[in-house]
Amino acid sequence: MVYVQTLVNGIVLGALYACLAVGFSLVWGVLNVINMLHGSVIIFGGYLTFFAWHSYGIHPLFALPVVAAFMFLIGYVTQLLMINRVIDQPVLTTLTLTFGLDLILYNFMTVYYTATPRRVTLDLGALDLFGIAVPVDRVFGMVLALALTGLLYLVLRRSRIGRAIVAVRMDSAAAALMGIKVDRIYAITFGIGALMAGATGAIFAMVYPVTTNLSGTYLGKAFVVCVIGGLGSVPGALAGGIVLGIVESFAGQFFGPQHALTVGFLLMLILLVVKPTGLTGIKGYE
Amino acid sequence: MAEPLLSIENLSAGYGDIRVLWDISLAVQAGEITCIVGSNGAGKSTLLRTISGLVPANSGRIMFDGANIANMPPDRILATGIVHVPEGRRLFRGLSVRDNLLLGAYLRKDDTAVKRDLDYVFTLFPILQERWKQDATTLSGGEQQMCAIGRGIMSKPKLLMIDELSLGLAPRLVERLGEALLEINRTTGITILLVEQDVITAFEIARHGLIIETGRVSKTGTTEALSGDPAIRQAYLGV
Numbered sequence: 001m002v003y004v005q006t007l008v009n010g011i012v013l014g015a016l017y018a019c020l021a022v023g024f025s026l027v028w029g030v031l032n033v034i035n036m037l038h039g040s041v042i043i044f045g046g047y048l049t050f051f052a053w054h055s056y057g058i059h060p061l062f063a064l065p066v067v068a069a070f071m072f073l074i075g076y077v078t079q080l081l082m083i084n085r086v087i088d089q090p091v092l093t094t095l096t097l098t099f100g101l102d103l104i105l106y107n108f109m110t111v112y113y114t115a116t117p118r119r120v121t122l123d124l125g126a127l128d129l130f131g132i133a134v135p136v137d138r139v140f141g142m143v144l145a146l147a148l149t150g151l152l153y154l155v156l157r158r159s160r161i162g163r164a165i166v167a168v169r170m171d172s173a174a175a176a177l178m179g180i181k182v183d184r185i186y187a188i189t190f191g192i193g194a195l196m197a198g199a200t201g202a203i204f205a206m207v208y209p210v211t212t213n214l215s216g217t218y219l220g221k222a223f224v225v226c227v228i229g230g231l232g233s234v235p236g237a238l239a240g241g242i243v244l245g246i247v248e249s250f251a252g253q254f255f256g257p258q259h260a261l262t263v264g265f266l267l268m269l270i271l272l273v274v275k276p277t278g279l280t281g282i283k284g285y286e
Numbered sequence: 287m288a289e290p291l292l293s294i295e296n297l298s299a300g301y302g303d304i305r306v307l308w309d310i311s312l313a314v315q316a317g318e319i320t321c322i323v324g325s326n327g328a329g330k331s332t333l334l335r336t337i338s339g340l341v342p343a344n345s346g347r348i349m350f351d352g353a354n355i356a357n358m359p360p361d362r363i364l365a366t367g368i369v370h371v372p373e374g375r376r377l378f379r380g381l382s383v384r385d386n387l388l389l390g391a392y393l394r395k396d397d398t399a400v401k402r403d404l405d406y407v408f409t410l411f412p413i414l415q416e417r418w419k420q421d422a423t424t425l426s427g428g429e430q431q432m433c434a435i436g437r438g439i440m441s442k443p444k445l446l447m448i449d450e451l452s453l454g455l456a457p458r459l460v461e462r463l464g465e466a467l468l469e470i471n472r473t474t475g476i477t478i479l480l481v482e483q484d485v486i487t488a489f490e491i492a493r494h495g496l497i498i499e500t501g502r503v504s505k506t507g508t509t510e511a512l513s514g515d516p517a518i519r520q521a522y523l524g525v
């Protein structure tokens with residue numbers, strides 16, 4: 001029974017990880033940019049959500065769409081005005097640029113908000129399912145995370161913009177011949193990455209403490225999920241997230257929670273050596 | 287003679303410091319099929335890329351339908367009616383045949399006409415209708431070329447430029463595709479600019495021809511006259 005509990009915890013955690021990583025994965029897959037900003041944008045979204053709740057009593061559920069839209073805008077403009085200028089340079093150049101932007105955002109938040117952990121406490125209690133306890137706020141977070149990830153999948157599969165993003169991912173020159181403005185699609189994609197990060201921040205604010213100390217951890221998790229699930233694919237991120245969630249959950253059980261993160265990274269290293277295309281082998285596009 | 291649909295005047299272009307096209311001048315008459323032939327590396331693909339805006343022009347003019355389109359962004363050039371079917375088909379992996387075709391119509395807002403053009407492509411190449419759900423890059427080479435041409439038609443071209451129609455295809459398929467081009471030209475009046483390494487095929491399909499050698503136009507004329515030219519017969523037709 002204790003293993004079932006661990007498994008359930010892992011799946012709930014995994015859904016959150018999928019949502020955390022899917023935007024990072026999309027940006028990496030489509031733009032070939034390793035977005036070092038991702039973790040800090042999650043924290044930023046968390047802060048905005050926390051202060052909306054703390055100062056104005058706005059429920060995170062209502063803050064989430066506003067935070068997400070705001071992050072989209074920031075992401076869109078950042079890509080259009082800055083990253084697009086160096087998008088044709090080697091990946092190290094764009095990585096350095098996003099790393100620099102991350103330092104700015106990170107330090108701004110640390111100075112402005114201080115590193116004191118904060119959290120939205122909804123006090124929703126726990127569900128009891130046949131002896132397995134699941135905190136309601138986590139289930140709520142999981143449902144939101146899955147809904148957002150699913151929505152992104154649909155947008156990419158079904159919409160005109162989604163088809164354009166996939167086309168740019170597969171062959172940007174051929175996409176330009178379709179009349180697709182590639183730099184706009186880059187900006188929209190980066191905007192979507194930031195949107196998902198902001199939304200993740202809003203969800204995490206209900207479940208985890210919000211503190212800049214965690215931005216590197218979140219970035220690392222996004223990295224691991226991509227390596228497990230493959231790049232630029234929503235199903236891949238979902239699979240990668242769930243696998244990581246379950247692995248961490250069991251690792252916490254057996255070796256203690258302080259080692260859960262290490263085990264996640266070890267898994268990534270092993271995979272990089274054994275199966276560099278990712279566990280799922282999905283080279284996908286969705 | 288009527289005003290040509292496309293006329294290029296003293297065009298030079300290349301990649302960075304590498305110049306590939308030197309002082310190219312040519313004209314393509316409306317409603318006709320014209321071919322550009324030349325050996326590997328002559329600059330044929332670069333010429334098409336410069337016309338469609340993927341490669342910047344260093345100097346010269348590209349007049350299309352009365353306006354200079356040189357160095358316009360690709361989406362605006364496409365909107366004027368120049369469509370480029372690139373070498374190697376370049377279909378989008380992971381997308382169905384239908385989604386690939388619809389990407390050709392990405393800029394279009396005339397939904398009913400798009401639907402009609404999709405039906406036209408499906409009557410032209412029925413195999414695409416049978417396979418509409420399939421990942422386009424899993425089609426056979428000939429079917430992929432059909433899909434690439436169909437995607438081009440979905441962009442509603444006035445001028446359809448096709449780079450290496452026959453590349454890697456069996457002669458029977460090349461013949462089938464050549465017939466399709468003739469039919470497209472006859473029934474829709476779309477002007478076609480065909481780039482080919484296979485000179486015999488090109489001369490069979492096109493009425494006018496241009497020969498490009500190391501980035502320069504070396505000869506022009508009707509394909510009938512060109513195939514009678516002893517120098518060309520020796521260099522390109524192997525007789």
Ligand SMILES: Nc1ncnc2c1ncn2[C@@H]1O[C@H](COP(=O)(O)OP(=O)(O)O)[C@@H](O)[C@H]1O
Nearest residue numbers: 301304306324325326327328329330331332333
């Ligand atoms: N992307 C590129 N960057 C630099 N040089 C290129 C590029 N593409 C083609 N070239 C060069 O331009 C010349 C013409 O190539 P291309 O236009 O592809 O010829 P063709 O289509 O007639 O075979 C060749 O010398 C080729 O090496």
Ligand SMILES: [Mg+2]
Nearest residue numbers: 330331332373
């Ligand atoms: Mg070529």
